[in-house]
Amino acid sequence: MNERTSFFRSPELMAAADTALLVIDVQGKLITLVPGHRRIIWNVRRLIDGAKVLGVALDATEQYPKGLGPTVPELAERLGPIAAKNDFSCAACREILAGWESAGIGRVLLAGIEAHVCVQQTAFDLLAAGYKVYLAVDAIGARHDVDRKTALRRMESAGATLTTTEAALFEWCERSGTPQFKEISALAKEKPPDDV
Numbered sequence: 001m002n003e004r005t006s007f008f009r010s011p012e013l014m015a016a017a018d019t020a021l022l023v024i025d026v027q028g029k030l031i032t033l034v035p036g037h038r039r040i041i042w043n044v045r046r047l048i049d050g051a052k053v054l055g056v057a058l059d060a061t062e063q064y065p066k067g068l069g070p071t072v073p074e075l076a077e078r079l080g081p082i083a084a085k086n087d088f089s090c091a092a093c094r095e096i097l098a099g100w101e102s103a104g105i106g107r108v109l110l111a112g113i114e115a116h117v118c119v120q121q122t123a124f125d126l127l128a129a130g131y132k133v134y135l136a137v138d139a140i141g142a143r144h145d146v147d148r149k150t151a152l153r154r155m156e157s158a159g160a161t162l163t164t165t166e167a168a169l170f171e172w173c174e175r176s177g178t179p180q181f182k183e184i185s186a187l188a189k190e191k192p193p194d195d196v
Contacts, residue, residue, distance in 0.1 A: 012161065014134060016172045020057035020105045021047055023079065024090060024112030024119055027062055029069045034113055034141040038193040041072055043139035043165040044111045046187045048078045050169040053183045057105055059096045061085055063118055088118045091125035100131075107132040109168055110160075111139035116151035123155045133160040136168055 009015070023044055031037045051058045060082045062071055071082055083093040091097065100108070108131050110119055119140055123133045135155060142148040156162055163171070166188050173184045 014107050014109065014168065014171045015174070016054040016056050018105060019107040019109060019134075019172065020059060020100050020103075021051045021109050021111065022090060022096070022122070023048065023058075023060040023071075023075065024110060024122060025061055025063040025068070025114075026071055026075055026112050027065065027068045028072050029067075030063075031072060031113060031141075033143050035143075035145070036141060040113070040139055040141045041074060042190075042193050043136065045074055045078065046165055046190065047109070047111055047136060047139060047168065048075065050172060050184055050187055052078070053180050054172045056172055057100065057103055059083070059093075059099070061090045061093055061096075061112075061118075063088070089121040089125045090118065091122060091129065097129070106130075107134065109134040109136055109163070111136045111165075113141050114147070115140050115142040116147040117142075120151045120155055123160050124158060127159050134163050134168065135160050136165050137162050138164050 026041065026044055031041065034040060048058065060071065060079045062082050062084050064086055065084050070076060071079065083096055085093055108126055110123060110133065112119060126133050135152065137152060152162065169184050169187060173181055
């Protein structure tokens with residue numbers, strides 16, 4: 001059957017049209033201190049590439065770039081303008097939230113660092129503002145495992161939904177048999193980097 005039949009989609013599922021990807025502070029001076037940083041960067045890059053294929057809104061931030069430096073090159077080259085901030089919460093970047101509001105974005109997938117600081121404070125502020133927040137757990141890191149694990153548990157208990165890079169990509173895609181599906185499938189088949 002080639003024709004798509006109409007059916008009810010769960011309100012728990014992200015859709016490309018109502019979701020934004022927010023890449024938080026994946027900057028060179030800090031990300032290299034995070035265990036598994038190559039895999040985190042790889043997963044964030046796949047999310048960015050998938051967002052572009054599927055037309056998902058895409059934004060990024062840098063925490064105090066004067067001190068922590070720019071976003072890593074392999075991500076920066078794929079991103080448009082990156083909002084600089086001094087507040088830990090990305091909710092302080094009013095231009096990003098205004099763009100989401102005008103585009104009808106109600107869901108935000110977070111990726112980046114550090115889980116217990118900028119990611120967590122952003123998640124809480126977005127939840128308080130009425131957004132449905134998703135966390136790409138394999139694209140979120142912290143320098144210490146206890147901080148990462150505790151932050152993920154705390155954000156989940158506050159109402160954020162845990163997911164993975166691959167799950168998010170296919171959730172945005174919704175169906176097979178399209179040119180976009182072929183590109184998303186290729187991203188899913190990529191071999192992950194070896195982390196030391």
